[in-house]
Amino acid sequence: MSLFTHDDGGEVLLASPPLIRYSALLGNTEATAILDRLDAELDWQRPSLRLYGREHPIPRQQVWMGDVGYRYSGRRFAPDPWHPCVLAIRDAVQRRLADSGVGTRFNSVLLNRYADGRDRMGWHSDDEPELGDSPLIAAVSLGNDRPLRFRWKDRHAPAFNVDQPHDSLLLMGAGVQARLEHSLPSRQRQGLRISLTFRWITPLATD
Numbered sequence: 001m002s003l004f005t006h007d008d009g010g011e012v013l014l015a016s017p018p019l020i021r022y023s024a025l026l027g028n029t030e031a032t033a034i035l036d037r038l039d040a041e042l043d044w045q046r047p048s049l050r051l052y053g054r055e056h057p058i059p060r061q062q063v064w065m066g067d068v069g070y071r072y073s074g075r076r077f078a079p080d081p082w083h084p085c086v087l088a089i090r091d092a093v094q095r096r097l098a099d100s101g102v103g104t105r106f107n108s109v110l111l112n113r114y115a116d117g118r119d120r121m122g123w124h125s126d127d128e129p130e131l132g133d134s135p136l137i138a139a140v141s142l143g144n145d146r147p148l149r150f151r152w153k154d155r156h157a158p159a160f161n162v163d164q165p166h167d168s169l170l171l172m173g174a175g176v177q178a179r180l181e182h183s184l185p186s187r188q189r190q191g192l193r194i195s196l197t198f199r200w201i202t203p204l205a206t207d
């Protein structure tokens with residue numbers, strides 16, 4: 001699914017709200033080397049979520065990284081310090097977005113590790129209050145190409161998939177979290193994938 005291509009290589013998958021995919025963010029060799037390092041060097045966690053009084057380990061692993069803490073599903077997470085590879089990716093993302101006229105910075109990132117096709121993420125929007133009114137989220141994919149599935153909250157149009165190849169960047173622009181939900185469905189026979197979703201978090205007054 002692609003409407004047209006920007007001069008800088010960004011593919012406009014949805015014009016409004018904007019959903020834009022960029023390829024070859026780091027270059028294949030560097031992206032693969034970084035995938036291996038993040039897999040080996042990060043302190044991957046599998047927290048449990050409490051649902052109807054029972055603890056359920058999430059079906060993937062994750063690391064929060066950056067300058068500010070984060071609340072997720074009612075719990076507080078202290079961030080891990082920036083890993084040099086993650087800083088390199090953040091800078092590449094900010095440069096690529098600046099080149100296409102999107103001046104933005106990110107102060108935190110959620111890294112998700114999907115060991116195989118059984119690991120997944122359920123339907124959600126990234127719309128926590130500390131992300132502000134119309135958050136901009138930049139999702140970088142390393143490793144196996146797993147489609148991100150989107151559905152409209154008002155169901156006015158069908159759900160659709162967005163492929164996320166190795167070394168690609170998906171920009172979810174203003175309005176995407178308000179109007180759509182996304183999920184990473186399980187798949188058969190898939191290998192390791194790590195995603196990095198960069199965000200700007202405004203620390204709340206209660207912090």
Ligand SMILES: O=C(O)CCC(=O)C(=O)O
Binds near residue numbers: 110121139148164184
């Ligand atoms: O791994 C993905 O592609 C999706 C991650 C995501 O939705 C998130 O981190 O909020």
Ligand SMILES: [Fe+2]
Binds near residue numbers: 125126182
């Ligand atoms: Fe998300």
